[in-house]
Amino acid sequence: xxxxxxxxxxxxxxxxxxAGAAIAAWPKASAADIAIAKNAAKIVLMSMxxxxxxxxxxxxxxxxxxxxxxxxxxxxxxxxxxxxxPNGFDEWFNxxxxxxxxxxxxxxxxxxxxDEYVGRRQTALAAWIAATRAEQVSRxxxxxxxRFQSAVKPVAQEPSALAAVEAPHAP
Numbered sequence: 001x002x003x004x005x006x007x008x009x010x011x012x013x014x015x016x017x018x019a020g021a022a023i024a025a026w027p028k029a030s031a032a033d034i035a036i037a038k039n040a041a042k043i044v045l046m047s048m049x050x051x052x053x054x055x056x057x058x059x060x061x062x063x064x065x066x067x068x069x070x071x072x073x074x075x076x077x078x079x080x081x082x083x084x085x086p087n088g089f090d091e092w093f094n095x096x097x098x099x100x101x102x103x104x105x106x107x108x109x110x111x112x113x114x115d116e117y118v119g120r121r122q123t124a125l126a127a128w129i130a131a132t133r134a135e136q137v138s139r140x141x142x143x144x145x146x147r148f149q150s151a152v153k154p155v156a157q158e159p160s161a162l163a164a165v166e167a168p169h170a171p
Contacts, residue, residue, distance in 0.1 A: 009077040016076045024072030029064035037064035
C-alpha cells in the first residue's frame with residue numbers, strides 16, 4: 001500500500017464520483033487490490049453470518065474491484081476551494097517576506113524561489129488561522145469562566161450549613 005494521503009471529499013457522492021467508481025470497477029483488479037480484498041473479506045466473514053457456500057476467495061474476488069473504484073471515486077471528487085486569506089494577512093506576510101523592503105518578493109516566473117515563497121505563505125496562513133481560532137476560543141473560555149464565577153459568587157456568599165454545624169456550641 002502506498003504512503004497514506006488524505007483528501008477532503010463531499011459527504012455525499014456526486015454523479016461524477018459514482019461514474020468514476022463504475023468505470024474503474026470493470027478492469028481487472030491488481031495483485032495489491034486482491035491482497036487488500038482478502039483481508040477485507042476476512043473482516044466481512046467475521047462480522048456477519050456468511051451464507052452457505054460463500055468462501056474467502058469468492059468474497060475477496062467480489063471485493064477486489066472496490067479498491068480501484070474507491071481510488072476513482074476519490075479522484076473524481078470535486079476539489080476543495082482554496083481558502084481565502086483573512087483581511088490583513090497578505091500585507092503582513094509580504095512585509096515579513098520583504099523585510100525592510102530590501103528583498104523583492106518573488107514572481108511565479110522564478111520557479112523554485114516562487115514555490116518556496118508559496119510554501120512559506122501556506123504555512124504562515126495555517127498558523128495565522130490557528131492563532132485566530134485560538135484567540136476566539138480563549139475569549140469564549142474567558143466569557144464562560146466569567147459566567148461561572150458570577151453564578152458561583154452568590155452561592156459562595158451564603159452562610160454555609162456546614163459552617164453552622166462546625167461552629168462551637170456555647171454551653
